[in-house]
Every structure is written in C-alpha cells, then in structure tokens.
Amino acid sequence: MGMFDGKVGLVMGVANDRSIAWAITQALWAEGAEIGFTHRVNPGAERRIRRLVEGRQPRLLMSCDVQSDADIARVFAAAGETFGRLDFLVHSIAFASPYELRRSYLETSRAGWQQAMDTSVYSLVAVCQAAAPLFVEGATALTITYVGGEQVVPGYNLMGVCKAALEHSVRYLAWDLGRRKQVRVNAISAGAIRTLSSAGIHGFDRLRAHTVKKSCLGRTIEGPELGSTALYLLGPLSSGVTGETVHVDCGYSIVGL
Numbered sequence: 289m290g291m292f293d294g295k296v297g298l299v300m301g302v303a304n305d306r307s308i309a310w311a312i313t314q315a316l317w318a319e320g321a322e323i324g325f326t327h328r329v330n331p332g333a334e335r336r337i338r339r340l341v342e343g344r345q346p347r348l349l350m351s352c353d354v355q356s357d358a359d360i361a362r363v364f365a366a367a368g369e370t371f372g373r374l375d376f377l378v379h380s381i382a383f384a385s386p387y388e389l390r391r392s393y394l395e396t397s398r399a400g401w402q403q404a405m406d407t408s409v410y411s412l413v414a415v416c417q418a419a420a421p422l423f424v425e426g427a428t429a430l431t432i433t434y435v436g437g438e439q440v441v442p443g444y445n446l447m448g449v450c451k452a453a454l455e456h457s458v459r460y461l462a463w464d465l466g467r468r469k470q471v472r473v474n475a476i477s478a479g480a481i482r483t484l485s486s487a488g489i490h491g492f493d494r495l496r497a498h499t500v501k502k503s504c505l506g507r508t509i510e511g512p513e514l515g516s517t518a519l520y521l522l523g524p525l526s527s528g529v530t531g532e533t534v535h536v537d538c539g540y541s542i543v544g545l
C-alpha cells in the first residue's frame with residue numbers, strides 16, 4: 289500500500305525529465321498518488337511533458353502561465369471540476385531573464401526584478417490562493433528554493449533575492465493556511481542539479497564542482513533524493529512540520545569555507 293494511495297494533487301513545473309518536479313512526480317506516483325500537471329505556455333513544453341506522462345494518462349494536463357491570473361483561475365477551476373479537492377500542491381517554478389542573471393545584482397533593472405519576482409515568488413502566493421478552496425483539511429504545499437536565498441552565491445544574483453522572498457512567503461503562507469485548514473507549506477532547498485533552468489545560471493558548472501569540494505558528503509544530490517524528501521514533506525510523516533526550508537544539499541549549506 290502506498291503512502292499517497294487515494295490522494296490527488298497538482299504538480300506545476302515539469303519542463304522535462306531532468307526537472308526537479310519530475311523527480312518529485314516519480315516519487316509520488318510510486319506511492320500511489322494521482323497527479324494533475326501544468327506546464328508553461330509553449331508548444332515545446334507541452335510536447336515534452338505529454339511525452340513524459342502519456343503512459344499514465346493524467347486526468348488534468350494544462351498550460352498555465354503563472355504570471356496570468358486568468359490562467360491560474362482556469363487551471364484551478366478545472367482541478368475543482370476534475371478532482372473536486374486537492375491533497376497536495378507542488379510549485380517548482382522560477383524564472384529570471386538570462387540577461388538579468390548575467391549582470392551583477394547592482395545592475396538589476398526594474399522590469400527584470402518585477403518579472404523574476406512575479407514568476408518565482410508571487411506565483412506561489414497566487415497558486416496557494418487559488419488552491420485554498422480546494423485544499424482538504426491537512427493538505428500540503430511544497431516549493432523549491434536554493435541556498436542563494438540565504439547566502440551570497442556569486443552569479444545567482446537576482447534569483448537569490450527571489451529565493452529569500454520565496455522562503456519567507458512559505459512562512460507567511462504556513463501561518464495563513466495552517467490557521468484556516470491545517471494546511472502545511474514547506475520548501476526544499478535543493479543542492480545544485482543540472483536542469484533547463486539552472487543552465488541559465490552563470491557559472492553553474494563551477495558551482496556544481498564547488499559542491500563536490502565543499503559539501504559534507506563530497507558529492508552533488510540526485511533527483512530521487514529530492515523526491516523522497518518531497519514525499520516526507522507532502523505526506524503524513526511530517527504532520528508537525530510547516531513553514532520550514534529543508535536543505536537537501538549533501539550538507540553544502542552548513543559548511544563555511
């Protein structure tokens with residue numbers, strides 16, 4: 289019997305088979321969860337995710353631009369019609385223009401800031417807001433952050449500031465949703481892993497190599513390690529845990545130099 293048998297949720301942010309959201313999906317499926325998916329509004333993104341999930345024939349697979357309130361409303365209305373409720377929600381989405389990420393933080397433009405904050409931070413608030421009426425008592429939400437939100441990681445720049453805001457949003461959302469429906473909201477702070485979006489981070493390969501040198505375990509993390517921590521945070525084993533950022537980074541973030 290799976291830990292997620294009879295549970296249904298939404299995973300937002302599978303771009304391809306290297307996505308963190310995909311590692312989480314596989315862990316959830318292995319434990320019996322039913323999952324609906326949203327992908328970015330882009331024919332390539334749709335093709336890639338359709339290919340990945342077709343064997344499972346998900347009842348919900350829709351595009352959703354998280355910068356659009358109308359899109360979010362459309363998706364959660366469909367989730368309501370299709371599933372009638374949500375036991376969990378995975379938000380694995382971030383974006384900053386590569387142009388902004390190549391520049392120093394000092395040179396961040398207003399438009400670049402707004403786009404990055406909107407896509408990477410406000411989107412979590414927006415989707416939790418839309419999901420709230422569907423969340424069952426004790427439902428869970430999860431997002432993904434990075435140590436660049438706590439410490440200066442040269443090259444991570446604007447996205448680091450987004451992650452700081454995201455982590456604090458997790459705490460405020462944990463308060464609001466916890467008081468309302470015992471809904472828990474947590475974040476995984478993931479170690480560096482090669483995906484479509486991390487490829488946009490300047491010096492990402494150097495950063496991964498540094499992880500091997502600096503982390504307690506002397507290696508980088510693997511997708512399944514993110515999947516298993518997601519199972520813990522989304523499921524009953526973490527029933528007393530909310531508003532937390534759990535580091536899954538081979539101990540990288542606890543080491544000073």
Ligand code: 0WD
Pocket residue numbers: 301302303304306307308309327328329333352353354355380381382383407432433434435477478479480481482483484485486
């Ligand atoms: O090392 C890493 N890869 C780490 C990633 C370390 C620590 C944290 N993270 C975070 C990212 O910042 C992000 O929040 O994990 C989350 C997932 O990132 P990922 O799995 O590394 O990246 P990817 O597979 O590219 O998924 C991010 C997706 C986008 O993919 P594409 O490549 O198609 O842009 O975020 C989605 C999109 O699917 N996305 C959007 N979805 C809806 N509306 C939007 C948008 N406006 N923008 C981006």
